[in-house]
Amino acid sequence: MKVEMTNSKEIVNPKQDIEPDLIDITPDEFKKTFLDEVTDTSARLLGSADCDEIYYTLCRTVRKYIAKRRAKTVREIKSKNSKLVAYLSAEYLLGPQLTNNLLSTGLEYIVRQVFEDLDINYEKIISEEVEPGLGNGGLGRLAACYIDSLSTLSIPAIAYGIRYEYGIFKQIFENGYQVEKPDTWLRNGNVWEFTHPQHDQIISFGGRVLEKKSTTGKTYYSWIPDYSVRAVPTDYLSPGYRTEHVNIIRLWSARSTNELDLGSFNKGFFHEASESQVKAENITKVLYPEDTTEQGKELRLKQQYFFTSASLKDLFRRLYGDEVDPDLSTLPEKVSFQLNDTHPVVAVPELMRILIDVYDLDFDKAWEITSQCFNYTCHTLLPEALEVWDVELFERLLPRHMQLIYQINKRFLNKMSEATNHNILLMADMSVIQEAPFRGVRMANLATIASKKVNGVAELHTELLKSSVLKNFADFFPEKFVNVTNGITPRRFMKVANSSLSDLITETIGHGWVKDTKKLTELKNYIDDSSFLEKLDQVKQDNKLRFKSFLHYGYQMTYNPETLTDVMVKRLHEYKRQTLKLLHIVTIYNDYITGNIKLEDITPRTVIFGAKAAPGYSQAKEIIKLINDVAAKINSTPGLNERLNVLFVPNYNVTASEYIIPASDLSEQISLAGKEASGTGNMKFALNGALTVGTLDGANVEIRNLVGDDNFFLFGMTEPEVHKLSEKGYKPYDYYESNPKLKSSLDLIAKGEFSYKTDTVFSSNAVVLDLLANDRFMVLADYQAYIDIQHRIEKEYANKKSWTKKTLMNIASCGFFSSDRAVKEYIDKIWQAAPIFPDWDT
Ligand code: 26Q
Numbered sequence: 103m104k105v106e107m108t109n110s111k112e113i114v115n116p117k118q119d120i121e122p123d124l125i126d127i128t129p130d131e132f133k134k135t136f137l138d139e140v141t142d143t144s145a146r147l148l149g150s151a152d153c154d155e156i157y158y159t160l161c162r163t164v165r166k167y168i169a170k171r172r173a174k175t176v177r178e179i180k181s182k183n184s185k186l187v188a189y190l191s192a193e194y195l196l197g198p199q200l201t202n203n204l205l206s207t208g209l210e211y212i213v214r215q216v217f218e219d220l221d222i223n224y225e226k227i228i229s230e231e232v233e234p235g236l237g238n239g240g241l242g243r244l245a246a247c248y249i250d251s252l253s254t255l256s257i258p259a260i261a262y263g264i265r266y267e268y269g270i271f272k273q274i275f276e277n278g279y280q281v282e283k284p285d286t287w288l289r290n291g292n293v294w295e296f297t298h299p300q301h302d303q304i305i306s307f308g309g310r311v312l313e314k315k316s317t318t319g320k321t322y323y324s325w326i327p328d329y330s331v332r333a334v335p336t337d338y339l340s341p342g343y344r345t346e347h348v349n350i351i352r353l354w355s356a357r358s359t360n361e362l363d364l365g366s367f368n369k370g371f372f373h374e375a376s377e378s379q380v381k382a383e384n385i386t387k388v389l390y391p392e393d394t395t396e397q398g399k400e401l402r403l404k405q406q407y408f409f410t411s412a413s414l415k416d417l418f419r420r421l422y423g424d425e426v427d428p429d430l431s432t433l434p435e436k437v438s439f440q441l442n443d444t445h446p447v448v449a450v451p452e453l454m455r456i457l458i459d460v461y462d463l464d465f466d467k468a469w470e471i472t473s474q475c476f477n478y479t480c481h482t483l484l485p486e487a488l489e490v491w492d493v494e495l496f497e498r499l500l501p502r503h504m505q506l507i508y509q510i511n512k513r514f515l516n517k518m519s520e521a522t523n524h525n526i527l528l529m530a531d532m533s534v535i536q537e538a539p540f541r542g543v544r545m546a547n548l549a550t551i552a553s554k555k556v557n558g559v560a561e562l563h564t565e566l567l568k569s570s571v572l573k574n575f576a577d578f579f580p581e582k583f584v585n586v587t588n589g590i591t592p593r594r595f596m597k598v599a600n601s602s603l604s605d606l607i608t609e610t611i612g613h614g615w616v617k618d619t620k621k622l623t624e625l626k627n628y629i630d631d632s633s634f635l636e637k638l639d640q641v642k643q644d645n646k647l648r649f650k651s652f653l654h655y656g657y658q659m660t661y662n663p664e665t666l667t668d669v670m671v672k673r674l675h676e677y678k679r680q681t682l683k684l685l686h687i688v689t690i691y692n693d694y695i696t697g698n699i700k701l702e703d704i705t706p707r708t709v710i711f712g713a714k715a716a717p718g719y720s721q722a723k724e725i726i727k728l729i730n731d732v733a734a735k736i737n738s739t740p741g742l743n744e745r746l747n748v749l750f751v752p753n754y755n756v757t758a759s760e761y762i763i764p765a766s767d768l769s770e771q772i773s774l775a776g777k778e779a780s781g782t783g784n785m786k787f788a789l790n791g792a793l794t795v796g797t798l799d800g801a802n803v804e805i806r807n808l809v810g811d812d813n814f815f816l817f818g819m820t821e822p823e824v825h826k827l828s829e830k831g832y833k834p835y836d837y838y839e840s841n842p843k844l845k846s847s848l849d850l851i852a853k854g855e856f857s858y859k860t861d862t863v864f865s866s867n868a869v870v871l872d873l874l875a876n877d878r879f880m881v882l883a884d885y886q887a888y889i890d891i892q893h894r895i896e897k898e899y900a901n902k903k904s905w906t907k908k909t910l911m912n913i914a915s916c917g918f919f920s921s922d923r924a925v926k927e928y929i930d931k932i933w934q935a936a937p938i939f940p941d942w943d944t
Pocket of ligand 1: 241396397445481588782
């Protein structure tokens with residue numbers, strides 16, 4: 103049915119009565135702008151434009167509205183002289199831009215109408231987008247959620263980062279093995295970018311430092327670098343939801359400072375002619391696909407310095423322009439820098455260098471300012487994941503910064519010496535410089551010393567930080583440490599990803615929940631309302647059908663939407679324990695083939711995996727291979743495959759998450775207690791009505807507290823129990839010997855049951871041997887508890903109505919996990935920034 107085009111604004115949005123739009127445009131007006139733009143960008147009429155061109159044109163049209171709002175925001179920020187939040191992060195996992203921008207502007211309904219009228223398939227056009235995968239996982243996605251909330255809350259902010267030419271690799275499977283393909287996300291250009299070459303910055307490396315005396319006798323230092331590169335900024339606009347406010351994500355690309363060497367070129371030395379360009383551009387060529395520290399990679403340190411130095415200089419340009427002698431003592435009132443983990447911590451000595459060497463401040467004054475400007479978010483608990491840079495490398499690349507770090511450390515240690523009565527052990531632990539196993543710069547210590555506030559990302563994590571990794575710092579500077587439990591944006595992970603659920607919620611309690619998720623608790627009033635519960639079921643079913651076609655068209659995978667959809671999607675890491683899920687699957691298989699369980703007693707279930715392994719993490723890659731092998735066997739076992747299926751969706755990313763999460767019944771959050779700092783997937787699932795099976799780890803603890811014990815499937819050891827067991831000496835083999843089911847499942851894997859080709863037996867062995875000999879993350883110790891809880895889950899799932907009620911309780915109780923709440927906590931506890939459009943308390 104065609105929608106009538108009209109000039110009347112009242113019927114623009116069929117849901118206008120419940121969800122008012124900000125946008126001041128009629129479908130006819132939009133249609134005209136759009137059609138003009140088609141011709142303008144493709145020199146064609148609509149009829150002969152292909153999908154790609156239509157996608158591009160639509161983006162260009164939408165972008166205009168956001169650009170206008172951005173211009174207004176800039177004017178507002180300037181006139182109010184507001185404090186700025188500068189978020190420094192090496193990663194941003196932004197996800198597709200078009201859907202989010204349509205939502206934020208309120209244009210979505212108009213576009214749907216206009217497209218229907220023009221006979222254009224909206225869904226098809228939307229799916230044209232290649233997402234910018236400029237991050238590895240949780241930390242990068244968190245940064246993207248926070249910038250969305252900062253915009254929605256009208257907080258002036260700039261998110262600084264790197265415009266990697268190749269983002270996180272594209273994962274494909276060959277013979278069950280992970281194969282990495284380059285992510286060519288920029289191949290067709292990117293329509294959302296605003297590049298500002300006029301705001302470039304020169305970034306230097308290497309060389310030496312000269313000590314000089316001024317005419318007044320003052321010693322000063324002059325850094326004579328070896329070489330420099332150009333940093334060119336490209337902005338992505340981040341529009342707030344239903345507000346005029348638009349922040350930017352400013353990503354830096356490296357370019358050569360030299361033009362092509364025409365002399366060499368004319369002599370026919372083509373390679374030499376462009377050598378300096380190639381060398382410079384290498385800096386922002388690829389995202390490191392590791393999500394734990396890869397020690398000692400020079401290029402990685404270059405990336406870190408490159409983007410933080412460019413960002414600081416950009417900020418000085420904005421704040422002080424060409425002022426010769428600005429009042430720098432008020433810098434902490436003008437800006438707060440948030441360090442997203444230790445990756446941008448080299449910004450600390452860089453700010454010191456700017457203040458001392460460029461603006462001629464003395465060291466103490468510079469330190470007073472610097473230590474008021476920075477704050478540090480820690481995202482890990484694994485001591486081996488803390489970044490430590492080789493002193494020799496640091497000195498070679500950034501000699502002046504190394505000098506400043508020594509000076510910072512010396513003053514700090516002098517103070518500590520006094521405070522601790524020269525306790526050498528304590529000082530060695532807190533020193534920025536480690537002596538063994540190699541001389542290194544400990545970035546977490548530097549960050550902690552330099553920051554006004556240090557935060558963990560979930561309650562348990564912050565407590566463990568204070569009692570383990572950063573214990574001595576927390577003992578001496580307790581006021582520094584705060585907790586801010588992570589959050590996720592309800593715009594992308596509910597409104598965009600799950601429009602059926604969002605519409606049902608809005609119909610039921612009004613639209614206010616999108617900006618104030620506390621309102622979701624009102625849904626609890628419907629716990630006994632059968633018609634509401636039926637609708638909630640229907641939403642899940644619709645989402646499962648949507649997921650089914652995603653799997654079918656995208657991956658040629660068959661999925662039965664009538665099954666318990668059991669999902670584990672996250673990076674592949676031993677501590678996250680994908681192998682525990684695997685052992686559960688193998689146990690069901692084993693029970694089936696040995697006749698321990700009848701087919702009709704098996705709960706129909708589809709297990710969905712999604713996980714990328716760092717290319718250099720061989721054990722993780724063996725686990726991927728084993729999951730694929732087990733999946734292949736299960737899916738081809740007659741009888742069993744009518745009840746149990748295992749689907750490993752390749753290349754899990756934000757786009758895929760938007761299909762997978764809304765279709766899930768069960769969310770697997772099964773890390774060893776004390777290892778997952780927070781998790782954010784866990785929040786996305788709960789807010790979309792999946793129930794969690796989880797350990798008391800990271801933010802699971804808080805999810806469980808909010809949803810209640812009855813609505814959360816808890817299992818496994820607690821962190822203190824884990825601690826005790828490792829003190830006592832953990833012996834995985836004892837669990838193997840004493841548990842026949844566990845033993846036979848592991849034996850089955852080891853004997854090659856799932857290795858359909860002899861050359862793949864290795865993966866089975868690698869995984870089993872490690873579990874028996876080391877099992878660093880105590881999979882075997884939690885095995886029985888996990889099997890038991892899965893039995894309980896099956897029983898509970900059989901009672902549809904009670905399951906749906908639990909679903910409702912999860913959605914209604916998890917409003918706390920909105921990134922708006924998290925960002926407000928950062929504002930109150932850490933940044934002391936204020937909104938510029940005054941409507942943020944709605
Ligand atoms: C560091 C140095 C060299 C190369 C790579 C890295 C690197 C890159 C990415 C180290 C770590 C990361 C990413 C870490 C990460 O995503 N951590 C997750 O952060 C989430 C947001 O706070 C938490 O919810 C997760 O618990 C945590 O694992």
